[in-house]
Amino acid sequence: MLSKSPSEDYPCSDQYLNGADLISKLFADNNNEFFEWPTNQFYETRPRICIVHADTRSLNTIYDANNKNLDPQMLSFDSFNSYYTQFYALIHGYDFKRIKVPTISNRHQTWTRLKGIYDTLHKYDIVVHFDGDAFVRNLSISLESLMEYWNFTENSHFLQAVAIGNKNHSNCGFWIIRNSRLSRQKLLDLIECPEKIKGCERWRNHFAHEQTAWNKYFRHTMKQGEEFIVVPQDEANGWPGRGGRFVVHGWGKKYQIKKWMTAEIVREMMILMHKFMNNHYVPCSTWEKSKTSCD
Secondary structure, eight states: OOOOOHHHHOTTOSSOOOHHHHHHHHHHOOOGGGGOOOOSOOOTTSOOEEEEEEESSOOOOTTOTTOTTOOGGGSOHHHHHHHHHHHHHHHHTOEEEEEEOOOOTTSOGGGGHHHHHHHHHTTOSEEEEEOTTEEESOTTSOHHHHHHHTTOOTTOOEEEEEETTEEEEEEEEEEEEEOSHHHHHHHHHHHTHHHHSTTGGGGGTSTTHHHHHHHHHTGGGSOBTTTEEEEOHHHHSEETTEEOSSEEEOTTOGGGHHHHHHHHHHHHHHHHHHHHHTTTOOOBOOTTSSSOOBO
16 A cells, blocks of 8 residues: 555645544534545546446435434435445545436336446546445455455456346446446447347336346447456345345345444444554553552
8 A cells, every 4th residue: 555644645734633633523523625525535556436326316314304313224225325335435535426317218217327327437447336225345345455356457347246046147236347438338338228229128117127138238248257247146246144245235135234234334433443442441550559540
């Protein structure tokens, strides 16, 4: 990892903040400019990565009128996921966008995410899309390490996981896409598929919609294992007890999604607090001594 000066870590400040000062400022500061991001997390030595949630549903915020106690469990699972994934992006220095996409006439709503992904792809080197019920299981694992593990190289354009119940199909709930002429054209062709490819119109509203169209007409036009990477279901599809080792896609357990993400946020915060605890867990002398000292 590159070593950076304090000024590079905190580009909006001319004064270095230690970890404790930063935590205090995060919770106490109401200045909106302090919470603007991304700043300069994009370095010449690393790809520009954006994580996208493209959804027709409106984002529920923690301050919604019907949530007077600011209870995060009152959020819809997809809105909770956007908070969770934004936290993940902040940890690793990625950008994040929750995109409200419009519905498309005579198409199932799952088609709509493609437009949000396609538009965002032009502005970044890598775009990662998660459905509202999909997320990185361990907040401390970076996308770069996952891409390396899955051999997503400079020659790779798309990555998806094997679909549960059909090992010959990949699931469209989780994508990693490299910005390239090939990837942009494939996405555009998929978006236009129902109008331009004979037989594709069937998948406008028939399950599994754009996922079937992708697998039927586009996936196998690329070099498998090089241009198009398919990762095992147990690593990037399913949920605890049924896969999802690195990426959970809880389409069959949506009611559990907030519980799983809450547990991971708490775990990560405890790890962070342990770093501060090292200097504040101190010994104390016994009562028998004339003087006591707890340093």
